[in-house]
Amino acid sequence: MSATVNLGMPAVRPQHASPSSTLRGTRGFPDAAREELTDEVLRGNLRHATTTIQAKRAGVVREVRDWQKLRNAGSALKWQVTDHLPELLEQLEESVTAAGGTVHWARDAEEAGEIVTSLAIERGAREILKVKSMATQEIALNETLEHAGIRAIETDLAELIVQLAGDTPSHILVPAIHRNRAQIREIFLASMPDLDPSITDDPAELAGAARRYLREKFLDSPGSVAVSGANFAVADTGTLVVVESEGNGRMCLTLPRTLISVVGIEKVVPSFQDLEVFLQLLPRSSTGERMNPYTTLFTGVREGDGPQEFHLVLLDNGRSAVLEDPDGRSALHCIRCSACLNVCPVYARAGGHAYGSTYPGPIGAILSPQMTGVQDAEDPSATLPYASSLCGACYDVCPVKIDIPAILVHLRAKDVDRRRGTRGEFHGAWDVSMKGASRLMSSPRAYDIAVRSAGTLAKVMPGKNIGTLPHALPIVPGWTDHRDLPKPGPSFRSWWDQHEKQRAAGSASGAGAAPATGGDEQQEDQA
Amino acid sequence: MSTRPAARPVRTPGLSAKEEIMARLRAALDVPRRDAVTEAADVPRDYQRADDRQEVSTDPAKVRDVLAQRIADYRATVHRTTPSQLPAAIAEALDGAGSVIVPPGVPEGWTAQVAATVQVDDGTPGPRELDVIDAVLTGCHTAIAVTGTLVLRSDDLSGRRALTLVPDRHVVVVQADQVVLGVPKGIERMGEDPASPWTLISGPSATSDIELERVEGVHGPRQLHVVLVDPEPEPEPDSPAPDGTSASAPTSQETYR
Ligand code: SF4
Numbered sequence: 081m082s083a084t085v086n087l088g089m090p091a092v093r094p095q096h097a098s099p100s101s102t103l104r105g106t107r108g109f110p111d112a113a114r115e116e117l118t119d120e121v122l123r124g125n126l127r128h129a130t131t132t133i134q135a136k137r138a139g140v141v142r143e144v145r146d147w148q149k150l151r152n153a154g155s156a157l158k159w160q161v162t163d164h165l166p167e168l169l170e171q172l173e174e175s176v177t178a179a180g181g182t183v184h185w186a187r188d189a190e191e192a193g194e195i196v197t198s199l200a201i202e203r204g205a206r207e208i209l210k211v212k213s214m215a216t217q218e219i220a221l222n223e224t225l226e227h228a229g230i231r232a233i234e235t236d237l238a239e240l241i242v243q244l245a246g247d248t249p250s251h252i253l254v255p256a257i258h259r260n261r262a263q264i265r266e267i268f269l270a271s272m273p274d275l276d277p278s279i280t281d282d283p284a285e286l287a288g289a290a291r292r293y294l295r296e297k298f299l300d301s302p303g304s305v306a307v308s309g310a311n312f313a314v315a316d317t318g319t320l321v322v323v324e325s326e327g328n329g330r331m332c333l334t335l336p337r338t339l340i341s342v343v344g345i346e347k348v349v350p351s352f353q354d355l356e357v358f359l360q361l362l363p364r365s366s367t368g369e370r371m372n373p374y375t376t377l378f379t380g381v382r383e384g385d386g387p388q389e390f391h392l393v394l395l396d397n398g399r400s401a402v403l404e405d406p407d408g409r410s411a412l413h414c415i416r417c418s419a420c421l422n423v424c425p426v427y428a429r430a431g432g433h434a435y436g437s438t439y440p441g442p443i444g445a446i447l448s449p450q451m452t453g454v455q456d457a458e459d460p461s462a463t464l465p466y467a468s469s470l471c472g473a474c475y476d477v478c479p480v481k482i483d484i485p486a487i488l489v490h491l492r493a494k495d496v497d498r499r500r501g502t503r504g505e506f507h508g509a510w511d512v513s514m515k516g517a518s519r520l521m522s523s524p525r526a527y528d529i530a531v532r533s534a535g536t537l538a539k540v541m542p543g544k545n546i547g548t549l550p551h552a553l554p555i556v557p558g559w560t561d562h563r564d565l566p567k568p569g570p571s572f573r574s575w576w577d578q579h580e581k582q583r584a585a586g587s588a589s590g591a592g593a594a595p596a597t598g599g600d601e602q603q604e605d606q607a
Numbered sequence: 608m609s610t611r612p613a614a615r616p617v618r619t620p621g622l623s624a625k626e627e628i629m630a631r632l633r634a635a636l637d638v639p640r641r642d643a644v645t646e647a648a649d650v651p652r653d654y655q656r657a658d659d660r661q662e663v664s665t666d667p668a669k670v671r672d673v674l675a676q677r678i679a680d681y682r683a684t685v686h687r688t689t690p691s692q693l694p695a696a697i698a699e700a701l702d703g704a705g706s707v708i709v710p711p712g713v714p715e716g717w718t719a720q721v722a723a724t725v726q727v728d729d730g731t732p733g734p735r736e737l738d739v740i741d742a743v744l745t746g747c748h749t750a751i752a753v754t755g756t757l758v759l760r761s762d763d764l765s766g767r768r769a770l771t772l773v774p775d776r777h778v779v780v781v782q783a784d785q786v787v788l789g790v791p792k793g794i795e796r797m798g799e800d801p802a803s804p805w806t807l808i809s810g811p812s813a814t815s816d817i818e819l820e821r822v823e824g825v826h827g828p829r830q831l832h833v834v835l836v837d838p839e840p841e842p843e844p845d846s847p848a849p850d851g852t853s854a855s856a857p858t859s860q861e862t863y864r
Contacts, residue, residue: 092627092634128819132819146653149651153654156645166633187618261817290825294826295826326812330768345628352794373810373811376807380802382803386804
């Protein structure tokens, strides 16, 4: 039960993330998603992006004969990490310190922001260079620095687009996926004073413009302070690993005088050798490449090569609270590959912004509410575990085998328990539809009637999809407002009844039509 | 942001941030995950490791072919050569460059046929100075065939990191004995000196951030040339292979991953 800390101090409990973190939306998922769904550009871009990456990923994963064994090893390593987190962090601190780095500990977003800000101020930096990092996004570091009069310059092309447009990222891997080339050209023209207005919207030209714009910053390394995250922090050697594509990471990790890496405590991996697992799992799952273009490994500081000062900020900010739930803690195993986003039918339609958190998609749906905690039934975080159809595709692709559907169900159960404790809270449309669905699911007879009648209904509707059918199905009101409901084939029950009848009648043809799958999602995954 | 402001996480007076985080984590782990805790020894290592049969026994010539093909897949330029032809191959890879910088450990012979001015790095040129140099020529530590990856260690052969980052063309010489098949063998070799800065390069820098269209050459060198040194061809066709592997073992017919 209560943990006794042998320091003679009052018992310390795990804590949720700071409210200032960008982890909790301003409204629930259904409301946010409804608005995002009206954005046709976003939906088109997202569908293109997710299907493209999905196919690439599946291709390079199929090449790896021992993929499932690598996943098993990756998963076990991550369990080893969560089971031994305190010891591994101690070891990491020792190794980093021995290699000439300085380790800071940040309990929450504010503390991390203060550490980075004062390090930057002490070094007289007015500008700092940033490598894309979800941890710094989560703690809203750029805003904190801005309050102190320090400008953070995002150096990833996508992050730069997002920053120049005043947006928030919508995808872990392709943060600017909600912007198309014409929009990006406009954004660049508006914010890069030296840019020749004759520039076209050819991606190569746009990337070239970003190269010229940022190169000046890299070569002068303003303030000579860079802030990065890390994909892995190796406990036994103190090595940090940064995986990237564009080279802005190498620039930031190499040219400035001072490097500050803000890293979630769950990023620790036990040994250098374990990188042989993760450096196979991550690139293929993430960008669908055999290996990403650039990976940098650095350990503390090295005289004559790279930053002469290195600070590692180890961040809790709600992670201890995730760790506290034995059935939910494996959400901390995530290596941020984004494969689960790309296969998720809900994500493909609603987009990243609907989740209202730095961590979108299936992983966000289990990670964000655990990090923020859920205060009451009105808490937007409470809706996230429902942002899924529980199809299971996320689990199949996850390189570290996080059982996302199981955790979603677990969090829903917790939510229901919470609501039971507070009477009269089932009133929003979401609640009603969920209640309708649960009533439906809990009664085989009601379910049977609903599914059979859907089949009959489909006969009178032309086309593959029924289309928007507001309230035609009274069972789950609102569900079809933003979703093209696939026209149901005969339900398994109708099919079976039919089949049995035919069999009884000795029908030689034997087979009735198998239940049709009306959906347009394909999972081509297992390798 | 929610209906009512969420509570700030508690900080315990008198505890350092580290003490407090450690106490939180220990309290969290008080609830066991399940009956068993995963120890290092419990991690199943039945995937193909550095000592995997395929890694150990695949014909090195075949491994080099895979490397060349995978690097070309990334749209880097591959020049295959032999030790005696190396200076000519390097000169070809550097064709058109007016100035070249090399780390101090690059053998003089490598640049014997290079037309450009060759400068040996003494560690002093800053980013601005490096930016006006056309090309950098280095060796490497290891090359991983399956992923087409060049592994650079910060040393006299591969150079300090800024050297291989700022100039727009990077020419890397890969010797036959540096080529391994898979990632685990590559990591094993790196593990002999883990504290060194390491850079893994798999093709020129790229972005797919704009409508997922791949654009090559964002911030790193936009041109990557790999000069792969195969052993000299055998003068007599039936003499044993030079590198210790028995010539009578062409049986490794495994397909690559
Ligand atoms: S949960 Fe798994 S699949 Fe999703 S981003 Fe994390 S590691 Fe990748």
